[in-house]
Amino acid sequence: MHIETEKNPNLPLIDGHAHLNELEELEEDLKEARRRGILAIIGVGMCLESNRRVLAIGEENPGFVFPAIGYHPWEIRKPEIRENLAFIEENVERCVAIGEVGLDYKAKVEKALQREVFQELVEVSVRYDKPLILHCRYSHQRVFSMISDMAVKKAVFHWYSGSLEILDQIVGAGYFISATPAAAYSREHQAAISKTPLERLLLETDSPVEYQGERSGPADVVRTLEAVAMIKGITKDQVAQITTRNARQLLELESNHWPTQAP
Numbered sequence: 035m036h037i038e039t040e041k042n043p044n045l046p047l048i049d050g051h052a053h054l055n056e057l058e059e060l061e062e063d064l065k066e067a068r069r070r071g072i073l074a075i076i077g078v079g080m081c082l083e084s085n086r087r088v089l090a091i092g093e094e095n096p097g098f099v100f101p102a103i104g105y106h107p108w109e110i111r112k113p114e115i116r117e118n119l120a121f122i123e124e125n126v127e128r129c130v131a132i133g134e135v136g137l138d139y140k141a142k143v144e145k146a147l148q149r150e151v152f153q154e155l156v157e158v159s160v161r162y163d164k165p166l167i168l169h170c171r172y173s174h175q176r177v178f179s180m181i182s183d184m185a186v187k188k189a190v191f192h193w194y195s196g197s198l199e200i201l202d203q204i205v206g207a208g209y210f211i212s213a214t215p216a217a218a219y220s221r222e223h224q225a226a227i228s229k230t231p232l233e234r235l236l237l238e239t240d241s242p243v244e245y246q247g248e249r250s251g252p253a254d255v256v257r258t259l260e261a262v263a264m265i266k267g268i269t270k271d272q273v274a275q276i277t278t279r280n281a282r283q284l285l286e287l288e289s290n291h292w293p294t295q296a297p
């Protein structure tokens with residue numbers, strides 16, 4: 035697998051979802067990503083502290099790391115809600131998206147409280163016209179209804195492994211899903227990727243999540259690429275071109291570090 039990718043070190047890829055603040059060797063990992071030809075990384079936040087960090091990493095890596103700030107359902111604590119939401123609204127214009135946000139019905143945080151917070155975040159997304167990067171667990175239908183009821187135009191269902199019926203609604207509404215390296219082995223994730231048109235797909239790593247016992251970094255978006263190309267039965271080059279174009283258009287990414295022929 036390694037040798038194969040070495041032949042094509044410059045496929046233009048974008049890692050659409052990475053927890054950069056959680057990487058132990060951030061500088062090394064960013065260097066490795068650049069070496070592998072990765073054009074951009076979307077750094078996502080989950081709480082006040084990670085949001086601040088992601089904004090700083092974005093500033094330190096202009097045109098390469100693009101920040102998204104969010105409030106993850108796992109992080110919701112009643113006394114901290116106002117402060118978190120206020121921070122997001124104050125800084126949303128420095129970001130390419132709002133994320134990671136959503137609903138997690140397996141989490142301990144009360145569902146009604148999660149929905150209240152998420153509803154406010156959806157409203158911020160509409161008010162500032164920023165895409166949502168969504169986490170859903172046992173909550174895909176609810177998240178879909180909440181965003182479509184609010185006429186959200188741009189959203190990515192990150193690491194989608196939910197039902198194929200809801201996936202039809204997601205794709206039909208013009209929303210995206212993103213694929214992780216779990217595309218190499220997760221049946222549910224593979225089924226979703228297989229059914230989603232390439233024009234509605236982004237690549238990501240959710241790093242530093244471990245896949246089959248190995249900690250990931252943004253450069254592992256190459257593994258996502260390989261798995262998606264295999265599932266779709268098309269070349270890695272086609273997958274790279276289209277998913278990168280999708281990410282650039284959806285998130286309105288611009289950089290003067292990119293080669294002029296970037297998709």
Ligand SMILES: [Zn+2]
Nearest residue numbers: 051053134240
């Ligand atoms: Zn994540």
